[in-house]
Amino acid sequence: MSKMDAKPLISGISKPVSQLALGSAFYNVDSKEEWFDILDYYIKVGGTIVDTARAYSTSEEVIGLWMEARSMRERTIIQTKCGITADGYLPAENFPQVVREELTTSLRTLRTDYIDVYLLHRDNQEMPVAEVLEPLNREIDNGRIHAFGASNWEYRRLTEANEYAYKHGIKSFAVVSNNISLAHPTAAFYKGLVSTDKTGEHWHEETGIPLIPWSSQARGFFTGRYTPQMRDDFALTASELDSFTSKMLKVYGTDENFERLARAKELGERKRRYTAVEVALAWLLHKPFPIVPIVGVHNREELASCVKALALTLTEAEIRWLNLET
Structure with a gap:
C-alpha cells in the first residue's frame, strides 16, 4: 500500500503536513460512518490535514x-474556514465579532479547543487589510488558532497584507487556498472564487508560502465524464443536462481543456496504467513551490488513486506538453 510523506511546512504549525489534504465539503452527519x-483510510495512508x-x-x-471517537485530535491538522456572506464576500460589518463567534462555533462543533489553520473563506477588497489581520492575530494570542490563511484572495491583496504585517510586527497569512488545476476555468465557478495564475505561482515561489488548492482535479473534469459532444450537441436541452454538468461545460469545456484531458489520458497510458485524473494530480505536485492539493473523494478507491499519483514522475518536456506549450 502506497503512503504519503509528511513534513513540517506551515509557519506556526509543528505537526507534519502530508502531501495531500482531505476535502470534506460534502460530509453529512446522517451518513457519518461512510465518512x-x-x-480512517486517509490516516492509514499517511494523511494529516x-x-x-x-x-x-x-x-x-x-x-x-x-476525532473524538478515534482520539485523533493531536495527529490531525484541522483547517477550517470562516467569513462568507450570501453574496460571496468576507463580511465587513462587525468583522471581529464574526471571527470570534464563528470560531467559537467551530471549536464547539469540532470538539476541540484550538484550530490548527484558520482560513478566511473569501476576501472583501473594500476592507483595509489591517481590519482583517488584527482580529486573527488576537485569536492567535488567545491560543484559539495556531495559524491563519486566506482562501480566494488575489495576490495583490496578499502582498498588501504581508507587507502590513511585516511593518507592524504581527502575523500574516501562513497559507493560501486558491484554485489551481491542469484544466483552466474560463470563469469563477461560484461568485468570489479565485484561481492561481502565473503571477500567483511566482508569488508562491518567491515567498515560500504554501498553496493548499481546492478543486485540484477540476471538479472531476479529468474523469472523462464531460465531452465535447455534450458541449456541442444543441439537441441536448438544459432540462436534459443537470445544472452542475451545464456549469462544468461552461467553465471547463474549452477546446484547450479537452486537449489537456486527451493528453493526460495518453500520457497515463504511456506511463502504464495511470489515469488522466492521476496524471493531472501529478502535474500539480510537480510545481516548484510548496503545494498540498485538497482531494475530495467519496470512497477508499478514489483516495488510493490520489495517493498512487504521488509516485508518478513527469519530465519537464512532459509537463510542457500537458501545458499545450509543445
Whole structure:
C-alpha cells in the first residue's frame, strides 16, 4: 500500500503536513460512518490535514465526532474556514465579532479547543487589510488558532497584507487556498472564487508560502465524464443536462481543456496504467513551490488513486506538453 510523506511546512504549525489534504465539503452527519471510513483510510495512508468550513453543512460535526471517537485530535491538522456572506464576500460589518463567534462555533462543533489553520473563506477588497489581520492575530494570542490563511484572495491583496504585517510586527497569512488545476476555468465557478495564475505561482515561489488548492482535479473534469459532444450537441436541452454538468461545460469545456484531458489520458497510458485524473494530480505536485492539493473523494478507491499519483514522475518536456506549450 502506497503512503504519503509528511513534513513540517506551515509557519506556526509543528505537526507534519502530508502531501495531500482531505476535502470534506460534502460530509453529512446522517451518513457519518461512510465518512469515518474515508477518514480512517486517509490516516492509514499517511494523511494529516483535513479541510472543512463553517459553510460546509455538517462537515465540521462529522470531523469532530470522528476525532473524538478515534482520539485523533493531536495527529490531525484541522483547517477550517470562516467569513462568507450570501453574496460571496468576507463580511465587513462587525468583522471581529464574526471571527470570534464563528470560531467559537467551530471549536464547539469540532470538539476541540484550538484550530490548527484558520482560513478566511473569501476576501472583501473594500476592507483595509489591517481590519482583517488584527482580529486573527488576537485569536492567535488567545491560543484559539495556531495559524491563519486566506482562501480566494488575489495576490495583490496578499502582498498588501504581508507587507502590513511585516511593518507592524504581527502575523500574516501562513497559507493560501486558491484554485489551481491542469484544466483552466474560463470563469469563477461560484461568485468570489479565485484561481492561481502565473503571477500567483511566482508569488508562491518567491515567498515560500504554501498553496493548499481546492478543486485540484477540476471538479472531476479529468474523469472523462464531460465531452465535447455534450458541449456541442444543441439537441441536448438544459432540462436534459443537470445544472452542475451545464456549469462544468461552461467553465471547463474549452477546446484547450479537452486537449489537456486527451493528453493526460495518453500520457497515463504511456506511463502504464495511470489515469488522466492521476496524471493531472501529478502535474500539480510537480510545481516548484510548496503545494498540498485538497482531494475530495467519496470512497477508499478514489483516495488510493490520489495517493498512487504521488509516485508518478513527469519530465519537464512532459509537463510542457500537458501545458499545450509543445
